Amino acid sequence: MTTANTHTFDAAPAIEARGLTKSYGGRTAVADLSFAVHAGRVTGFLGPNGAGKSTTMRLLLGLERPEAGEALIEGRPYAALIAPMTRVGALLDAKAFHKGRSARGHLLALARSQALPDARVDAVLDLVGLSSVARKRAGGFSLGMAQRLGIAAALLGDPRIVLLDEPVNGLDPQGILWIRTLMKQLAAEGRAVLVSSHLMNEMAVTADHLLVIGQGRLLADCPTAEFIERHTDPAVYAATPQVARPALLEEAFMRLTAGAAEYSAH
Ligand SMILES: Nc1ncnc2c1ncn2[C@@H]1O[C@H](COP(=O)(O)OP(=O)(O)OP(=O)(O)O)[C@@H](O)[C@H]1O
Structure with missing residues (x-):
């Protein structure tokens, strides 16, 4: 059944932040942040340590309340979503599971809490390559296996929107390629993927679009290729063959965020 409302929400961006503001103990973590994330592309979410990436993701997922502004998922606040795991899946902390449970047990408990069919558990275990260890205690998993389990949990509801906070952290090259x-x-x-990472070479070849923040503020919101062109030394850019330009992302990022690092040595 389609309703006028459904049509309106489908037209909304997958994710929208409007003037999001959040501080901790008087210190601003996210400041008047506005952006949209669209379906059908990987959007890289970049920023130096402490820039506010994880805080923004928690605000999008309704895990924190903003002091000002709003965070919308397909046009609605997270709290207003019906069956939220079928709309948006997230990996925030790979180790956020009950250590004594098996991988399958962990996912089954999650699925049942959201009235998702048990069959989804086996589907996502297969998708992330954990079927052979599905009955092993998740507490004994390596970081790479835990990341895969976290991604399985994010995809359990077959969501149209996926948020991944540093999913390649601690992964070996094979795992990074897999992600x-x-x-x-x-x-x-056709899903929207928002992914934060500090691995510039990886983002350069994965993200179609970039959102870059520094000290809680939006510094850039544009296609990856455009970001590189705009923020690289023009002489270096011109001298670099097109196929090698993704490697310039790190330099472009450093130039843009030079004044926005939370800590720096002098
Ligand atoms: N629960 C909290 N209590 C107090 N301060 C917090 C809390 N969460 C985040 N902060 C602060 O808010 C700012 C933004 O932190 P956040 O973790 O969102 O940044 P980040 O971009 O994800 O950093 P990183 O790349 O290091 O993971 C930092 O100054 C951090 O110390």
């Missing part, structure tokens, strides 16, 4: 391929596949299926 890159998965994120591109999710976007190609």
Whole structure:
């Protein structure tokens, strides 16, 4: 059944932040942040340590309340979503599971709490390559396995929007390649993927679009190729063959965020 409302929400961006503001103990973590994240592409969320990326993700997921502004998922605040895991899936903290449970037990408990079919558990275990260890205690998992389990949990509800906070942290090259391929596949299926990372080379080849923040403020919101062109030394950019330009992202990022690092040595 379609309603006028459904149509309105489908037209909304997958994710929208409008004037989001949050501080802790008088210190601003996110300041008047506005952006939209669209379906069908991987959006990289970049910023130096302490820039406010995780805080923004928690605000989007309704885990924190903003002092001002609003965070919308397909046009609604997270708290107003019906069956939220079927709308948005997130990996925030890979180790956020009951250590004594098996991987399958953890996912089954999650699925049942959201009235999702048990069959989804086996589907996502297979998708992330954990089927063979599904009955093993998740507490004994390596960081790479825990990341995969966290991604399985994020995808459990087959959501149209996926938020991943540093999903490649601690992964070996094979794992990093796997996540890159998965994120591109999710976007190609028409989903919105918002991913934070400090690995510039990885973001350069994965993200179609970048949101860059520093000290809680939006510094850039544009396609990755445009970001590199705009923020690289023009002479270096011109001298670099097109195929090698993704490697310039790190330099572009450093130039843009030079004044926005939370800590720096002098
Ligand atoms: N629960 C909290 N209590 C107090 N301060 C917090 C809390 N969460 C975040 N902050 C502060 O808010 C700012 C933004 O932190 P946040 O973790 O969102 O940044 P980040 O961009 O995700 O950083 P990183 O790249 O290091 O993970 C930092 O100054 C951090 O110390």
